[in-house]
Amino acid sequence: METYLQTKLLPGIIRQSVRIRRWRMYRVLKQTLAVIFPFILLGVIAEALNSTVFSPRGFFAEIYHLQTVIPFYTQIQHILSVLQAVTINLSAPAVAFLAAKFMAHSYHKDETLAGLTSALSFFTFNLNFSPGQHDTFLIQNLGYRGLFFAFWLGVGIGWLFRFGKISQEPALKESSISDRVTNSLHHLLLINLILIISMAISYAISLIAADGIIGVIYSFFQFPGTRLTGHVSIRLALLTTMNALIWWAGLEGPLNLAAAATQGNGTLGADNLNYALEHNNLFNVPHPYTMSTIYYPFANFGGVGMMMALIFAIFIVSRRHSMREIAGLGLAPAIVNNPVAILVGLPVILNPLLLIPFILTPLVNQGIAWFVIRLHIMPPPVYTVPTGTPGPFIAFLGTNGNWVALVVSLLCLLVSTLIYIPFVRLTMIVNDEAAQLEAQDEKALA
Amino acid sequence: MKKHWRSLIIILITLAATLIVLIPATTWMTANVKSARVIHNSRMEPVILIPGSSATQDRFNTLINDLNKQTTGHSLLKITVQTNGSLKYSGRIARNDNEPYIVVAFENNKDGYPNIKKQAAWFNTAFTQLRKTYRFNRFRGIGHSNGGLIYTLFLEKYYQADEVTMSRLMTIGTPYNLAESNSDNRTQMLSDMIAARKSLPTGLTVYSIAGTENLDGDGTVPIESVEAGKYIFQNQVKHYTQITVSGDDAAHSDLPQNQQIIQLISQYIVSTPNQQGVPGITRTPNGNGVGQPG
Incomplete structure (x- = not known):
């Protein structure tokens, strides 16, 4: 048993894992997460502080009676909420940008344009179509909740840029402004096509689900925990x-x-x-x-x-x-x-x-x-x-x-x-x- | 060796941090559970009744009998405060009864402002004891005749809003200006009560019921004296409603037996007339739950 474990199973697992590591998509994932990590960390720490120290029902606030101890309690709480809002609660568009960027990069295509298109497409997917509501975007989907969709959208759009005409290298190296403009124009069709298709899908989904495509994804995971029978x-x-x-x-x-x-x-x-x-x-x-x-x-x-x-x-x-x-x-x-x-x-x-x-x-x-x-x-x-x-x-x-x-x-x-x-x-x-x-x-x- | 020192220091720091967190957390939790238990077990909101002068703790027996006839009923506890401040109990509060009737009467039940002040102090003694025993933090009140005056004095002088909440008070034939029928002639008592009105709880709803046997009043208390209550309560408590009842049983001492007033009580004062699970009290027309006169 032990020998089997040592001679077959473990080397097999390691070999497979190394292979997965070398997949394009897995590498894109790791690169993306590595770039986004500092922002996520900042947001998470703000969130943790907010929920335990700067909210009256939080653990440390309760046991040390911090609400009466810390000066400017509500002000600090407000600042932390904002910090959380601009980091972790806006991480999904950043992930859409980065995933497309690294994906396009792996094909040696124009990574900045791919990333930008991807981020804009992500926003398009989270437009708020409901009448009478003032928020332009479905803001709840722009945070950790939207990360999964943002990543795969980025990967998909990055992959589409593989068919873009111009690779990034020459255009960027001789980077005169006019070269860059020409380069962007070459992608005009692709970018517009992506955004128009995004818009069409997004609008179609808004007719059936108020929470956008991410809401649809989550509705698959509405696990009927209470309706389950059995022990x-x-x-x-x-x-x-x-x-x-x-x-x-x-x-x-x-x-x-x-x-x-x-x-x-x-x-x-x-x-x-x-x-x-x-x-x-x-x-x-x-x-x-x-x-x-x-x-x-x-x-x-x-x-x-x-x-x-x-x-x-x-x-x-x-x-x-x-x-x-x-x-x-x-x-x-x-x-x-x-x-x-x-x-x-x-x-x-x-x-x-x-x-x-x-x-x-x-x-x-x-x-x-x-x-x-x-x-x-x-x-x-x-x-x-x-x-x-x-x-x-x-x-x-x-x-x-x-x-x-x-x-x-x-x-x-x-x-x-x-x-x-x-x-x-x-x-x-x-x-x-x-x-x-x-x-x-x-x-x-x- | 160096490695061991590092591990030891890390373990010590972890242990210290754990204790710094765990000790206040445990203290907090224990206190929290204790107070939650007290609050949980004090869902009781009794209706506390004070009879008027010359009346004993049995003054409301008929009233409560009648109330209990219409509903599944509530238990009744009767207390007479002795002149030395000790309490004599009779009857009991049924287990799980969230809205029992408690009658507080006084051994010295004489009329007169100095005596009413004493009775208010005695009521406070009984009330404090009741709170200690039954741990309620809300209650409603009914005062007949001078009982309403005792309640008013109690609210102005003894009531502590941060410990207990009185949500409703019904005074029945209460002479806020004693026997004076001209509201311009304010008695000392009325002036005192008006002067201290700012201490009345702002969340309280007051119903003042006047009986009118004839055009002057209920035969004992002039209607103007009942109406003088507005100078005390109006624009201070949350709601002040005055209701005039006439017809049969509208004489001063009949008011607690007046069918319309009983209707008003069950409508405005008793919030759960048919509470489930109060043992020993069922729809029996013989006024079960009313303790034996003692």
């Missing part, structure tokens, strides 16, 4: 797996930050809370296994896919400076369960190697929690905790200070980290081999 643990497992897959694909899953902030507000949570407040005993609450007693307190440390465990795994095994640096940058938002920085930075998005632990760890953790609650060793956490409560503390606080819950949380963190470690090792090997091959390619070109 409650299977329902939870399916929903969380689906959620992880959606996030992995670069979309915003249903169990996002907004959902986490309102966890426990549903009817099941209210039932549990009523029971707990009346009886002062959490063990016999009416719904011991729900999203807010199993998933959020035990399987969402650092956000979707136990990103906190991934970060710890990187700290433990990775010796590569860049990887450790990204993990370090992603740690602060991950403490308050914001996963976006590490998802984009590493990246985890569309990374086939990390898909397995990304789906597995939440399932294992929910299993542990389910088992411990089932055996009445630990009560289910039913009290609502403030927004952005660090993952390992949610269960402890949500049970109003049950030490077993804290121990189980730490156990979950440990198990998840152990699950991530081999995959981080594999990622390092694949990264090294892919880097070597890239270096060879460049040598061959030069």
